[in-house]
Amino acid sequence: MAKVFIYPATSLMLSDLVARFGHKPLGSALSVREHIQAGGFDSPPLQITPEDPKKGLHWAAVEVPSGVRGRMSLYGPLIEEAEAAIIIEESDFAFGCMGCARTNELLIFLLKQKGIPILELSYPKSQEEGITFVASIKAFLAGLGGEEA
Amino acid sequence: MSRPVRIAQLTCGAEYSGVQNEIAEAARAVDAEVFYPDISLRDLRRDFGSFGLNVKSPDLKLAIARAEALVTGKVEADAVFIGSCFRCAEAAIVRTELRRYIHMNSTLPVVSYSFTERTTSGTLLTRMEALTTIARRRALLAREEQTGITMGVDSGSSTTKCIVMKDNEIIGTGWEPTTEVLRSSDKVVADALEEAGLTMNDIEAIGTTGYGRFLIGKHLNADLIQEELTVNSKGAVYLADTQHGPATVIDIGGMDNKAISVMDGIPGTFTMGGICAGASGRFLEMTAKRLGVDITELGPLAMKGLSAGVPMNSYCIVFGTQSLVNALAAGSTPEDVAAAACHSVAEQVFEQQLQEVDIREPVIMVGGTSLIQGLVRAMGELLQTEIIVPHHSQYIGATGSALLASGFIDRKKE
Incomplete structure (x- = not known):
């Protein structure tokens, strides 16, 4: 089983695909769940406090906007943990949405820096492309080892 | 509720x-x-x-x-x-x-x-x-005339001001540097009442504004306790007699600056906040002190100088003062340095804050710094417009409060 970072990190479909093929998806659900299950509920909706953008300084300098650093405090640890990644470019909002373009550029860069296996795909625009899309993901995940669904 | x-x-x-x-x-x-x-x-x-x-x-x-x-x-x-x-x-x-x-x-x-x-x-x-x-409170903000006898007190970060108004005219004023908030307030209230020839019992309604508004509002049992953005814009268009149509109000304060885009006396968009002390009234106070003149003399001094030859544009009051000292040491005249200090403050407010609102003429400058002519001239040059400084512009918050407070007289009678 490999730990696979998914992009968009909020994509439930992508997360489900990775889990179905026997791997551990690393996405928003993990890091956000950790935050909102922590004691107290001081800063709804995500329970991110001003401390989190400071943790984000590990991945982005102080002149980088606080929203980028706050996001990096969620995704940075997951990137460090990742053994592989699937990146879907220009995906539809309904497939998964990552709010900040600057954060997105940074985290894709950091993933590529790691030298881990990465599958980069464009979001499908037709049924045929959709079939090829899922087949590509399946083949990539199979190549990482683990059980098949 | x-x-x-x-x-x-x-x-x-x-x-x-x-x-x-x-x-x-x-x-x-x-x-x-x-x-x-x-x-x-x-x-x-x-x-x-x-x-x-x-x-x-x-x-x-x-x-x-x-x-x-x-x-x-x-x-x-x-x-x-x-x-x-x-x-x-x-x-x-x-x-x-x-x-x-x-x-x-x-x-x-x-x-x-x-x-x-x-x-x-x-x-x-x-x-x-x-x-x-x-x-x-759109209905309250729509008020264009002051009625009865009312008082407005503005407890600002640098100064405390009081205005007493009667039948749409200012009849008493009080002005003090803010030290202890309540004591400063008591002093300006007493001064304004004395000038008006009235006592506290004659006052029919009171409005307070500024940083100390809640404290003095409670102390004076005020009818209206209101932040300075709405009060100042109301006071500005009232004193400048531009209550209808668009206007822009600029108030460079001791601790923060306000820029408000107004339509028919009601703020539409506004920005507020300190940039850094180098872009505040405080820097002009420092400049006056370093030049050995009273703050009231800085404006006329700046009007005689040219800012272009003196490099000065720091957000930081420490670096700004350093530029000032360097310029004097290099032989710049006090007039040019005063003009450069005014231009520096105006430029930073222009670059940092006025971009956040839509500048629509007429542009009205208010607050204590509007009495510094050099600053008004510098802002006018940057905005390429003639700036209006209404009478009693340093009492803008107190005037706006007194004006709006008169809306409470009828309510009390009811």
């Missing part, structure tokens, strides 16, 4: 900067609630496309679609808060354009702000208070 004012939140990064709770708390403190305008995925695709600003960040696309929903009336709100991360260029473009778009296409009051993780509810409080006042 009135229903809470509903403030639509159009932001990018607030939740991830850890300031969402601060925004909500600031709203709660003034009996308002923030909410995200609900839109469908279809609306998001269509509205963002029709707006025509092709930004990359989906959260900014969402903010644009939400703004369209507010302007077209698909979602109802009483006011709008636009916010994004400080230092994000993409968001700054969207923030400016959305503010302008909402201001031009609706009557919703708008405030925009760029936050960091250090932004607190206290920083946002005055802005939220102004938003709720505009939404809740």
